[in-house]
Amino acid sequence: MLSTHDKAISAHQQVLTFRLAGEEYGLGILAVQEIRGWTPVTAIPHAPPWVLGVIDLRGVVVPIIDLRRRLALPPAEFGPSTVVIVLRVSTSLDDRTVGLVVDAVSDVHDIESSALRQLPDLGSHAASEMISGLAHADGKTLILLDAGRLAHSTSAPAAH
Amino acid sequence: MTLDLAQFHDTFFAESNEALDSMESALLKLSAGEVDSELINTIFRVAHSIKGGSATFGFTEVAAFTHKLETLLDELRAGKRRVDPALVDTLLRSCDLMRSMLAATQAKQSLDAAGTAALSAEIELILESPAEAPTMRVPALPASVPAASDPATSSGPPGWRIHFAPGPKLLRNGSDPLRILRELARLGAVESRVDAKWVPPLAELDPEECRLAWSIELTGDIKEAAIRAVFEWVEADCVKLEPFGSAATAIDATVMMPAPKFLEPVRPEPEPAPEPKPAPETAIASPVSASPAATMLMPALSAPAAAAAAPSATAPMAQGDHGSIRVSTEKIDELMNSVGELVITQSVLNQLAAPLEGREAHELRSALGQLERHMRELQESVMRVRMLPISSVFNRFPRLIRDLGQRLGKKLELRISGEHTELDKTVLEKIGDPLVHLIRNSIDHGIETPEVRLAGGKSAHGVIQLHAYHKGGSVVVEVGDDGGGLNRERILAKARERGLVAPEEELSDERVNNLIFQPGFSTAEVVSDVSGRGVGMDVVKRNINELGGYVQIYSTPGKGSMVRIRLPLTLAILDGQLARVGTEVYVVPIVSIVETIQVRAEQVSTIANRAQVIRLRDDYLPIVRLHELFDIEPEHTDLLDGLLMIVEADGTRVGLFLDELMSQQQVVIKSLETNFRPITGFAGATMLGDGRVALILDVPGVISRFRSHETRHDPAREAA
Numbered sequence: 001m002l003s004t005h006d007k008a009i010s011a012h013q014q015v016l017t018f019r020l021a022g023e024e025y026g027l028g029i030l031a032v033q034e035i036r037g038w039t040p041v042t043a044i045p046h047a048p049p050w051v052l053g054v055i056d057l058r059g060v061v062v063p064i065i066d067l068r069r070r071l072a073l074p075p076a077e078f079g080p081s082t083v084v085i086v087l088r089v090s091t092s093l094d095d096r097t098v099g100l101v102v103d104a105v106s107d108v109h110d111i112e113s114s115a116l117r118q119l120p121d122l123g124s125h126a127a128s129e130m131i132s133g134l135a136h137a138d139g140k141t142l143i144l145l146d147a148g149r150l151a152h153s154t155s156a157p158a159a160h
Numbered sequence: 161m162t163l164d165l166a167q168f169h170d171t172f173f174a175e176s177n178e179a180l181d182s183m184e185s186a187l188l189k190l191s192a193g194e195v196d197s198e199l200i201n202t203i204f205r206v207a208h209s210i211k212g213g214s215a216t217f218g219f220t221e222v223a224a225f226t227h228k229l230e231t232l233l234d235e236l237r238a239g240k241r242r243v244d245p246a247l248v249d250t251l252l253r254s255c256d257l258m259r260s261m262l263a264a265t266q267a268k269q270s271l272d273a274a275g276t277a278a279l280s281a282e283i284e285l286i287l288e289s290p291a292e293a294p295t296m297r298v299p300a301l302p303a304s305v306p307a308a309s310d311p312a313t314s315s316g317p318p319g320w321r322i323h324f325a326p327g328p329k330l331l332r333n334g335s336d337p338l339r340i341l342r343e344l345a346r347l348g349a350v351e352s353r354v355d356a357k358w359v360p361p362l363a364e365l366d367p368e369e370c371r372l373a374w375s376i377e378l379t380g381d382i383k384e385a386a387i388r389a390v391f392e393w394v395e396a397d398c399v400k401l402e403p404f405g406s407a408a409t410a411i412d413a414t415v416m417m418p419a420p421k422f423l424e425p426v427r428p429e430p431e432p433a434p435e436p437k438p439a440p441e442t443a444i445a446s447p448v449s450a451s452p453a454a455t456m457l458m459p460a461l462s463a464p465a466a467a468a469a470a471p472s473a474t475a476p477m478a479q480g481d482h483g484s485i486r487v488s489t490e491k492i493d494e495l496m497n498s499v500g501e502l503v504i505t506q507s508v509l510n511q512l513a514a515p516l517e518g519r520e521a522h523e524l525r526s527a528l529g530q531l532e533r534h535m536r537e538l539q540e541s542v543m544r545v546r547m548l549p550i551s552s553v554f555n556r557f558p559r560l561i562r563d564l565g566q567r568l569g570k571k572l573e574l575r576i577s578g579e580h581t582e583l584d585k586t587v588l589e590k591i592g593d594p595l596v597h598l599i600r601n602s603i604d605h606g607i608e609t610p611e612v613r614l615a616g617g618k619s620a621h622g623v624i625q626l627h628a629y630h631k632g633g634s635v636v637v638e639v640g641d642d643g644g645g646l647n648r649e650r651i652l653a654k655a656r657e658r659g660l661v662a663p664e665e666e667l668s669d670e671r672v673n674n675l676i677f678q679p680g681f682s683t684a685e686v687v688s689d690v691s692g693r694g695v696g697m698d699v700v701k702r703n704i705n706e707l708g709g710y711v712q713i714y715s716t717p718g719k720g721s722m723v724r725i726r727l728p729l730t731l732a733i734l735d736g737q738l739a740r741v742g743t744e745v746y747v748v749p750i751v752s753i754v755e756t757i758q759v760r761a762e763q764v765s766t767i768a769n770r771a772q773v774i775r776l777r778d779d780y781l782p783i784v785r786l787h788e789l790f791d792i793e794p795e796h797t798d799l800l801d802g803l804l805m806i807v808e809a810d811g812t813r814v815g816l817f818l819d820e821l822m823s824q825q826q827v828v829i830k831s832l833e834t835n836f837r838p839i840t841g842f843a844g845a846t847m848l849g850d851g852r853v854a855l856i857l858d859v860p861g862v863i864s865r866f867r868s869h870e871t872r873h874d875p876a877r878e879a880a
Contacts, residue, residue, distance in 0.1 A: 042853040043744065044832075045790035046839060054836065056847045059501040063836045097835050 015109050015135070017142055018085065018102040021073040024140050025102070026109065031147035033088040033097065035105055038078055055099065057086065064099040065150065071127040076103065089151040096151040109137045116144070172213045173266045174486075177259065179206040181555065184255050188558045191248040197237070203251070204233045210258060212392065214265075216339060221271050222261050228283045229254050235287070250282055252559070319348065319379035320387060323400035325355075328369035335394055337370065343390045348380025377404075489585065492545050499535075499542050500733075500828035506535050507849030543733065546586075550628045550637070551579035553592045557599060561624060564603045571610050571621045572603065578628035583635045587707055587727055591637070594700040598639040598723050599624060601697070606643030606721055616718065618642065625722075634709070634751050635729060640722035646715040648672050673713045674811045677701040705860065708734075708843075710751070710809070726751060734829055736846070736856065738822035739805065741786045742794045745854045746818075747827055747846055752859040754806040754813060756821060759799045774804065774815050781806065784866045785817045789841075795819040809860040816862070829856060841865040 015026035041053030041064050050069040054061050064084060068075055081104040088097045117134045130153070132146040183206040186199045211226035229251075235241040257272075257279050264271050322344075326337060344350050355373040359365065378387065384401060391399045510532065513525050554576050565572040583591075607613075607622030614620055625640040648669065655661040655675045667675075679698040704711050708728045715721035728734065728751060736747035763774050764783070772783040783804065787794035796802040796819055804815040827846035832838060832855075843858035 054853050056851055056853050061830045061845045
């Protein structure tokens with residue numbers, strides 16, 4: 001299922017791809033504000049487990065999401081290639097900035113809308129609601145994520 | 161040539177409301193027995209400028225009413241009528257009526273016609289009643305009045321020749337020459353000629369500049385003051401009056417004819433007039449931008465009623481023009497944010513420079529030190545922009561107390577001190593209503609009737625005391641009275657009746673006093689329209705807490721009670737104590753901190769094998785282990801190794817167990833909600849000098865989190 005956000009730019013969209021547990025993922029490049037190295041975070045008590053904490057991004061408090069944990073992938077040690085993709089998602093209601101920790105950033109791909117495929121029904125899985133679709137590029141399958149849902153998932157109440 | 165006057169409406173309403181405030185305070189001073197001509201002049205000026213403004217903008221009802229009021233005030237001003245309490249009362253009610261009329265006009269609602277008619281009739285009645293002998297001299301009217309002229313010397317019909325050369329700024333100031341001409345026509349037969357020779361070619365014409373001048377012949381037996389009144393909204397200098405007929409012989413016309421102001425450069429002393437004096441016409445012909453003196457003041461309040469009389473004219477000028485501008489608070493907030501960012505960047509720079517060595521490094525550090533000082537000054541100045549004296553809130557209380565005292569038959573005296581204490585505008589806006597509640601409560605419940613007071617050996621006048629002062633990083637406002645104090649027995653009885661307190665439970669005086677902050681709690685025997693409905697104290701407390709402040713109540717039976725409110729100076733910056741737990745640093749608002757102690761073993765008791773309390777000066781306080789509450793790894797787990805910070809919120813005190821105290825500093829509060837969500841226990845976050853984010857503790861939230869934490873863990877503990 002495509003979100004409206006991705007549909008609007010889907011005729012020919014550019015996707016930033018990154019690696020996560022051996023798979024290639026992609027995010028619409030328009031939602032990406034910047035890519036930065038990993039910096040220590042301030043932990044927030046009682047936050048959802050995938051929220052590592054917050055950082056100061058030029059005077060704004062930005063939550064940092066461990067994307068592996070968010071997508072229920074096995075945790076990994078943070079290495080030198082570990083980066084934070086800062087997403088900025090504007091909706092009519094608000095304007096949110098979040099950082100996603102990923103293993104490494106790979107490339108920027110042009111994706112034709114005809115190359116987009118819906119995610120087949122995999123039953124209920126923590127990750128599937130964050131995935132907007134699949135695409136094939138350069139002989140690889142890209143898992144496209146929904147930036148809007150990722151940015152807003154921090155505001156959902158924490159599960160105990 | 162028309163001008164869209166609507167753009168001035170908001171300014172007019174804002175200025176009128178401020179003017180009405182000053183009228184009210186002047187009236188209250190009058191009622192307090194201070195009769196002085198400057199007070200009456202102030203009141204008159206307010207009525208007059210509102211009349212002028214509303215007539216200009218076409219708010220006819222307001223203009224008509226204020227006109228009547230003005231007539232009455234004019235008699236006061238001229239000393240024809242004595243000030244008495246009944247009159248002041250009528251004037252105060254007129255003040256209210258004008259305020260509501262203006263509010264209704266602004267909201268484009270219909271006016272209260274019945275109320276207006278009633279008060280107008282009352283004023284007319286007063287006007288018709290015989291005026292008493294003059295009781296004071298007011299130096300407002302010019303010494304030379306045309307009425308003093310001898311009619312025997314008249315030749316032909318009396319009248320006035322008026323030269324009106326208003327200057328280019330007239331229209332921008334909101335005056336309309338057509339309106340002025342219309343008003344003149346009401347005084348007598350008008351014959352006017354327009355002098356249009358200074359109107360520039362169309363290509364250079366600025367439609368907002370008035371380049372016309374008029375010569376007007378006004379026939380009729382008219383007082384000069386009446387004509388001056390019409391021109392009041394215009395600079396006195398651009399009007400030249402010259403009597404002819406009967407009036408001509410009486411006055412030396414040049415007295416009224418100062419040289420046009422816009423020709424002369426600004427000088428402290430008027431230069432000897434050049435010969436011959438330039439006529440107003442030449443004045444207009446000179447380039448408009450010739451001198452800064454061409455700038456005319458907004459007529460508003462600074463235009464005194466009798467511009468001709470110098471002494472009374474200069475004082476209001478100085479009063480009305482504070483050289484202030486109106487700026488939207490958003491702009492100031494943006495400025496605040498930017499400065500906050502600068503402060504953070506500054507401390508990052510300091511940390512970067514700290515490890516450097518060598519001569520250049522030393523110079524860099526001293527330059528950075530200078531930068532830091534300037535930065536702090538900048539931050540303070542920007543903060544001060546948002547700060548206003550609390551007098552703007554206190555000023556409405558004399559009226560409240562007067563009215564309530566009359567209604568409840570109590571004799572009251574208001575004592576205000578520290579009204580110059582400044583605090584943040586946002587805080588100021590929200591503190592008004594809680595204070596009104598507290599004062600009403602004091603008057604209604606606190607102060608006794610004069611008979612009771614006299615019987616109790618007190619003076620018949622109850623005293624309400626308002627006191628504001630700075631203490632540490634906060635502002636303290638106290639509302640006290642010398643009434644009966646809180647009735648402990650009645651409060652306790654009421655609380656038991658409502659099930660707030662168990663029947664056999666014994667409470668300390670402090671806890672009993674704090675019961676009145678419970679929702680729906682009122683011990684007033686009769687629900688009056690003043691108080692007693694049980695809404696109030698809990699709302700007061702909630703409002704203050706929302707501002708980051710605290711309320712405490714003190715009471716001595718028979719002697720009175722006092723409510724003390726502690727407020728933060730500003731909502732954007734907070735004085736914080738940095739405290740470390742494990743590797744995490746938290747900011748605790750200094751207002752919440754009572755003290756920090758090292759625990760001695762004999763002070764601690766462990767209850768039910770887990771919960772711990774500390775005995776501190778006859779009180780038992782629960783110990784909150786922050787590392788457990790926040791689920792982090794501490795350095796110390798033994799109470800004797802770490803520190804216990806006693807914090808207080810809502811009258812509850814707890815001890816926060818932490819590892820180490822760090823520096824105290826002012827921190828800029830950043831919201832967690834913008835990109836995340838609010839978290840109970842935290843008021844926000846801030847950036848530390850090293851670029852890290854530190855969370856700011858919200859003490860009431862921490863306490864409530866602690867309580868729910870305890871109950872949640874109970875079953876688990878039993879199972880273990």
